[in-house]
Amino acid sequence: MTIGAFRMLVQPMVMTGGGPNHSTYTIVYNIYETGTVNWEMGLASTMAIVFTIFVVVLTIIQNVLTKDKEERHVNKKQKGLNWLLVAFLLILSVFFLFPVIWMLANSFKPDAAITADMNSVAAFIPPVPDGSFFDNYISILTDTNFVRYMANTLLYAAILIVLGIIVNGLAGYALAKINFPFRDQWLLVILMLLIVPTETVITIHFLFIAKLGLLDTVVGYILPMIVNPFNIFLFRQVFVSLPDDVYEAAQLDHCGPVKYCFTMVLPMSKTVVATVSVFTFLGVWNDYLWPSLVFTSSDLLTAQIGLNSITANDNTTMGQTLAVITLVTIPVIIIYALFSKQIVAGVMSTGSKEG
Numbered sequence: 409m410t411i412g413a414f415r416m417l418v419q420p421m422v423m424t425g426g427g428p429n430h431s432t433y434t435i436v437y438n439i440y441e442t443g444t445v446n447w448e449m450g451l452a453s454t455m456a457i458v459f460t461i462f463v464v465v466l467t468i469i470q471n472v473l474t475k476d477k478e479e480r481h482v483n484k485k486q487k488g489l490n491w492l493l494v495a496f497l498l499i500l501s502v503f504f505l506f507p508v509i510w511m512l513a514n515s516f517k518p519d520a521a522i523t524a525d526m527n528s529v530a531a532f533i534p535p536v537p538d539g540s541f542f543d544n545y546i547s548i549l550t551d552t553n554f555v556r557y558m559a560n561t562l563l564y565a566a567i568l569i570v571l572g573i574i575v576n577g578l579a580g581y582a583l584a585k586i587n588f589p590f591r592d593q594w595l596l597v598i599l600m601l602l603i604v605p606t607e608t609v610i611t612i613h614f615l616f617i618a619k620l621g622l623l624d625t626v627v628g629y630i631l632p633m634i635v636n637p638f639n640i641f642l643f644r645q646v647f648v649s650l651p652d653d654v655y656e657a658a659q660l661d662h663c664g665p666v667k668y669c670f671t672m673v674l675p676m677s678k679t680v681v682a683t684v685s686v687f688t689f690l691g692v693w694n695d696y697l698w699p700s701l702v703f704t705s706s707d708l709l710t711a712q713i714g715l716n717s718i719t720a721n722d723n724t725t726m727g728q729t730l731a732v733i734t735l736v737t738i739p740v741i742i743i744y745a746l747f748s749k750q751i752v753a754g755v756m757s758t759g760s761k762e763g
Contacts, residue, residue, distance in 0.1 A: 515730035544731035557714030580643025601637040682750040
């Protein structure tokens with residue numbers, strides 16, 4: 409939670425612009441503006457490095473201070489009133505669903521009906537279906553480029569899923585099964601990268617892509633996103649628990665490590681492959697900051713950037729705004745509904761004792 413608060417950027421940038429009087433100005437927002445608005449890349453890179461060191465030190469301090477406390481209270485938590493906590497969380501989840509229900513119900517209404525129902529229970533009830541029931545959705549899909557934005561995002565996600573499984577899978581396999589110099593040290597570096605906020609190095613990524621002349625290209629968008637420390641660690645934790653006997657038998661058939669990884673290891677690890685695929689898709693689908701820096705052409709924009717451009721248009725009605733937000737939300741809900749078990753199983757597998 410602490411790291412999440414420090415890395416906050418999109419919320420103040422979109423909602424308040426850092427105001428009023430810089431009262432919502434965050435550290436990462438300052439780094440972002442220094443590098444991409446003021447074009448002081450050297451200063452922004454230095455600020456990012458200092459901030460990264462601060463986050464690492466803070467994480468170490470938190471782990472030291474909370475470890476003993478957690479160990480002392482583990483028995484009390486196990487014997488406590490866990491059912492009260494579950495009941496409270498269930499009730500709380502219902503309150504969190506209210507905005508989603510309101511959004512979905514009002515996405516079918518004209519602005520006049522939304523305003524009229526605002527202070528009543530009718531705000532959570534969709535209108536009676538008639539000839540204009542889907543007008544907001546039809547308008548968004550036909551009068552804007554939102555279909556193109558969604559297709560772009562799906563394409564980028566598919567490419568990154570394939571490349572991410574190949575690159576991060578091979579890295580995880582190497583860390584789990586191949587003995588090479590400084591393997592444990594490389595694993596430690598990857599673990600440290602897990603606590604480094606992505607937003608602190610985004611200016612460095614931007615400068616790197618700009619120097620290569622890859623701005624406003626699909627390659628420029630995808631290249632920095634292929635390698636993911638969390639996915640590497642996820643693969644490594646699963647692969648390390650696989651028996652070595654299979655590989656020894658495969659070596660008798662002249663099967664090398666790379667071929668063995670693709671033909672045996674990955675097929676035996678379908679759960680972690682599904683988990684990485686889901687996380688990659690959700691990361692690309694929800695990403696706002698990086699594509700907003702890389703892309704300038706409207707033909708390459710992603711769903712989140714398209715959402716912002718559509719809702720910022722003065723001609724977009726409230727019903728159309730809710731409709732386009734619903735369209736952006738639906739794929740995420742579907743993914744979680746279909747692959748929730750795989751996500752939980754994949755994450756739980758990172759706690760294997762062998763790792």
